[in-house]
Amino acid sequence: MIYKRSSELFSQAQKVLPGGVNSPVRAFNSVGGTPIFVKKAQGAYLYDEDGNQFIDYIASWGPLLFGHTYQPVIDAVIERAKRGTSFGMPTEIETQIAELAVKMVPNIDKIRFVNSGTEACMSAIRLARGYTNREKIIKFSGCYHGHSDSFLIEAGSGAVTFGTPNSPGVTQGTAKDTLLAQYNDIQSVEKLFDANKNQIAAIIIEPVAGNMGCVLPRKNFLKALRQICTENQSLLIFDEVMTGFRLAKGGAQEVFDIQADIVTFGKVIGGGLPVGAFASRNEIMNHLAPEGRVYQAGTLSGNPLAMSAGLAMLTEIENNSQVFDSLAKKTEYLHKGFEEILTKNNIPFRINRFGSMMSLFFTEEDVVDFASSCKSNQEKFRKYFHGMLAEGIYLPPSGFESYFLNDALSYEDLDKTIQALEKISKTL
Numbered sequence: 497m498i499y500k501r502s503s504e505l506f507s508q509a510q511k512v513l514p515g516g517v518n519s520p521v522r523a524f525n526s527v528g529g530t531p532i533f534v535k536k537a538q539g540a541y542l543y544d545e546d547g548n549q550f551i552d553y554i555a556s557w558g559p560l561l562f563g564h565t566y567q568p569v570i571d572a573v574i575e576r577a578k579r580g581t582s583f584g585m586p587t588e589i590e591t592q593i594a595e596l597a598v599k600m601v602p603n604i605d606k607i608r609f610v611n612s613g614t615e616a617c618m619s620a621i622r623l624a625r626g627y628t629n630r631e632k633i634i635k636f637s638g639c640y641h642g643h644s645d646s647f648l649i650e651a652g653s654g655a656v657t658f659g660t661p662n663s664p665g666v667t668q669g670t671a672k673d674t675l676l677a678q679y680n681d682i683q684s685v686e687k688l689f690d691a692n693k694n695q696i697a698a699i700i701i702e703p704v705a706g707n708m709g710c711v712l713p714r715k716n717f718l719k720a721l722r723q724i725c726t727e728n729q730s731l732l733i734f735d736e737v738m739t740g741f742r743l744a745k746g747g748a749q750e751v752f753d754i755q756a757d758i759v760t761f762g763k764v765i766g767g768g769l770p771v772g773a774f775a776s777r778n779e780i781m782n783h784l785a786p787e788g789r790v791y792q793a794g795t796l797s798g799n800p801l802a803m804s805a806g807l808a809m810l811t812e813i814e815n816n817s818q819v820f821d822s823l824a825k826k827t828e829y830l831h832k833g834f835e836e837i838l839t840k841n842n843i844p845f846r847i848n849r850f851g852s853m854m855s856l857f858f859t860e861e862d863v864v865d866f867a868s869s870c871k872s873n874q875e876k877f878r879k880y881f882h883g884m885l886a887e888g889i890y891l892p893p894s895g896f897e898s899y900f901l902n903d904a905l906s907y908e909d910l911d912k913t914i915q916a917l918e919k920i921s922k923t924l
């Protein structure tokens with residue numbers, strides 16, 4: 497495949513955009529090579545500036561459950577744009593999407609819309625702190641909750657107590673309020689509660705992790721978190737930016753039958769436009785300004801264009817809930833196809849899959865947390881990524897991401913993808 501124009505565009509972009517991109521993973525730093533500049537997309541396919549076609553396994557990192565240019569969403573946005581793009585005043589559509597979200601998601605009474613998953617998670621922990629009158633939060637190594645200061649924390653040397661910043665610009669002061677536990681390790685959580693009595697406002701977790709590759713919660717792990725939060729009057733925050741409206745109508749809360757105290761959304765809830773949201777019961781949400789004293793605001797929050805895309809998306813999901821089954825079946829088909837080829841070729845691997853999320857790790861060890869995810873062979877991943885790309889398959893350009901299947905993918909597309917793996921497997 498020729499990437500001439502993408503390569504030129506990337507050079508131009510690097511002069512005026514840091515690293516040539518507006519979000520780091522797009523730059524291909526972890527796989528090397530030239531990022532592909534998209535010209536357009538349709539259904540399950542991407543078309544780049546050089547005229548190459550790819551089968552897309554990221555779908556904008558999750559939002560496009562039904563694939564690109566899904567007609568009901570596109571129509572809603574076009575119709576809405578004709579009536580004005582932003583007012584900074586209340587609009588009826590905000591209530592409509594809120595009513596629908598509250599109906600679809602268990603255990604929430606009210607929802608606040610923001611512009612990104614980052615904003616949703618950042619605001620959710622402020623609300624949790626304001627509500628509990630406590631300052632510390634627990635997050636899990638390898639989970640991503642957006643780029644706000646409190647979450648850019650990694651394990652420090654004396655890791656049992658508090659973390660250290662993993663980006664310059666995050667202060668030690670902020671880092672000391674973020675405690676780090678290990679995914680699927682309830683003891684690591686108990687230790688933090690023991691060492692920080694009555695100080696923990698909330699645990700925040702990706703109920704199915706997607707940001708260290710796809711990692712599933714062990715049986716009863718989420719339940720144990722629910723219990724420990726209840727016992728300590730701390731809040732349990734499910735970051736459902738990835739899983740919300742993707743695993744089921746009601747997200748991970750529905751799938752695992754566990755009630756979180758606060759839930760955050762992004763990605764699918766915006767149907768491909770910039771939307772995030774956080775939601776909870778009245779008792780907690782009423783602490784939010786202007787009703788309560790926990791401040792949170794946004795000039796473009798609840799933007800009518802974004803809300804129209806989100807409402808169209810949620811309406812489609814509400815009316816076609818068999819989409820989750822269809823997606824899960826397609827993902828399973830891909831999994832089985834990959835499994836067969838990798839096994840036949842004696843390539844060590846693990847595949848983690850849940851619903852329409854899936855990751856392939858080149859490792860001989862089960863991937864259950866960040867440490868085990870880090871043991872997978874990244875050199876092999878790079879070969880795999882570029883091999884597949886040359887065959888017209890666009891995978892996440894990092895070994896620490898999940899694939900997001902979309903329902904525009906046909907079984908023929910999946911077969912092509914499996915054949916592509918077969919073709920390149922000799923090089924792995």
Ligand SMILES: *Cc1c(COP(=O)(O)O)cnc(C)c1O
Pocket residue numbers: 611612613614615617640641642643702706707735736737738762763772
């Ligand atoms: C993508 C993501 C975020 C951040 O959302 P942005 O819209 O990129 O700010 C937060 N949490 C999870 C679980 C995510 O996958």
